[in-house]
Amino acid sequence: MAPAYKRILLKVSGEALAGDNSFGIEPQFLQEIARQIADAAKSGVQIAIVVGGGNIFRGMAGAADGTDRVTADLMGMLGTMINALALSSAISRQGVKSKPYSAASMPSVADTFTAREAKASLEEGYVVVLGGGTGNPFFTTDTASTLRAIELECDVVLKGTKVDGVYSEDPMQNPHATRYDTVSYDEVIGKNLRVMDTAAFALARDNNMPIIVYALNDEAGLAGVLSGTSRSTRVGKSN
Known part of the structure; x- marks a missing residue:
């Protein structure tokens, strides 16, 4: 069966790469994510990935205390590059070209x-990180994800998180929070459902870029999201 999407933008948060650790990269989880991405790429899906840097920057938080916002953001950018290099290398070790x-x-x-x-690299079969x-x-990096998806003419943004969709509140804090199967851009912005920042959702809305939020540790992994069998939330236009 042909993949549901030809080209996707996958957003992987830095916190997710930390796994159960408070900061840094958990090697086993990194390899599992790389395996899922490589399997999807082998099925014919073109994959671009934007990585966050929270797992690295959290470890530098003490050094950044009192630092001006611009400098702190530059430090965060360096953190994302550490993650990008690690993930790209892990994907390559799975037998898929990555750049x-x-x-x-x-x-x-x-x-x-x-x-x-x-885009040329995607067409040549590379996973670009x-x-x-x-x-x-x-x-x-949420805004970066939406921006890159639009620039690279992707079909969808997939946001991998620690929870299986968009909730009315943080389900880790409130187990009775309401989970959405689908939600509109305007609802997400109006209700301040902060799985991504407002600028990312507004940019997606203005360019009609759908966003699917799912759990990175889902048993079926990325394949389950792409096939529609895993629990997730789709953010898009109102019906």
Whole structure:
């Protein structure tokens, strides 16, 4: 059966890469995510990935205390590049070509992102892993995910988190929180359902880019989300 999507943008949070650790990268979880991505790529799906940096930046929080916002955001961008290099390498070890890109110029570390070159790499069968956020302070990697999905002409943004969809409240804090199977962009923004930031949802709404939120540790993994068999929430236009 043909994949439901030809090209996807997968957002992987830094916190998710930490697994059960408070910060850093949990090797076993990294390999499991890489395996899921490689399996999807082998099925014919073109995959771009934006990684966050919270798992790295949390470990630097003490050093960043009192730092101005611009400098702190630049530190966060460096954290995303650590994750991007780690994930790209792990995917390559699964037998799938992968190429890291950086939004900020780091020529000795990774190619600088351009939509033209990243699309060419996708067409050539590479999984592209995008670090550095948007390359600018004051923008989150959630916003970077939506922006890159639009630039790369992806069919959907998949947001991998620690929970299986969008809830009315944090289900970790309130086990009675309401879970949504589908929700509109305007509802997410109006109700301040903060699985992604408002700018990311507004950008998705204005460009009609659907977002699917799912749990990274779902038993069926990425394949389950792509086939529609795993629990998830679809964010899109109102009916």
